[in-house]
Amino acid sequence: MTGKWVFSIKPEFRSAEIVRRGVKAALNEWLGKASDSRIDDFCQVITELVNNAIEHGRCTFLAGELTTEGDKALFSLITDGVSFDPTAEKAEMPVFDENNNLPEGGYGLAIINQLSDDCDYRYHDGKNETIVSKLFPKRVKEDTYGGKS
């Protein structure tokens, strides 16, 4: 079964929260569950993607879609602005410095890398497209009688 949720939104930080809530609601409905830690992980990834596009990409256009196909959820984010390939960057969690301090920034890419199953980037028609995906292998499925198995 496939499903699609499409959006286009003003590129500002509060839009990240709106997108996250929309994706969460769509995935909750798809999985047939009120909460699932994999959905939370995927929403975390999407929030970081949107924040990066606004903060670092300085985009003036922000759109995307969530697609569910089989046991996989794909989220595609399309932006203009600074071309940035998240897959080309080193995405490791920041480490403690010589004074045993943690930096307050630099976590976004590492979170995307760690919590998504796959991340892909392409540049076409003057726009950046970043696609992240996550597998939901044991999702609750509706049977033909509407019950859950």
Add this chain to the structure above:
Amino acid sequence: MEVKVELDRDIIFLKLSGGLVASTLEQLRNQIQKLVDKKYVNIVFDMSRVDFVDSSGLGLCILTARELAAISGKLVCYGLNDNVQKLFKMTRADQKVAVMASRMNAFEYMLSRLNDDLHGASVLHE
């Protein structure tokens, strides 16, 4: 984000609601700065009504903990949901920000710190 401020002895409790995310950080940062300006350096974040934290919110927690520590203060967080706890652990923020299970734990932890400070001061006077 909604922020409610409570004072108990010399400990500030900031009751946060909503998302601790990029779009809401400035308000909280300003609130913390005002408290620090008034010499309140022991701050507890009640995060039991925080449903989501992004990397910017996490960064604010790390930065606040570091800045308070530099002026002999402390940041304690409690009431983290599973997702936020996971974020703290994954990024190792839980090694720099004290995370407690309940308000009682957070309060007792802060009180013991304050008592230690008092004891240290009295020892210095002997």
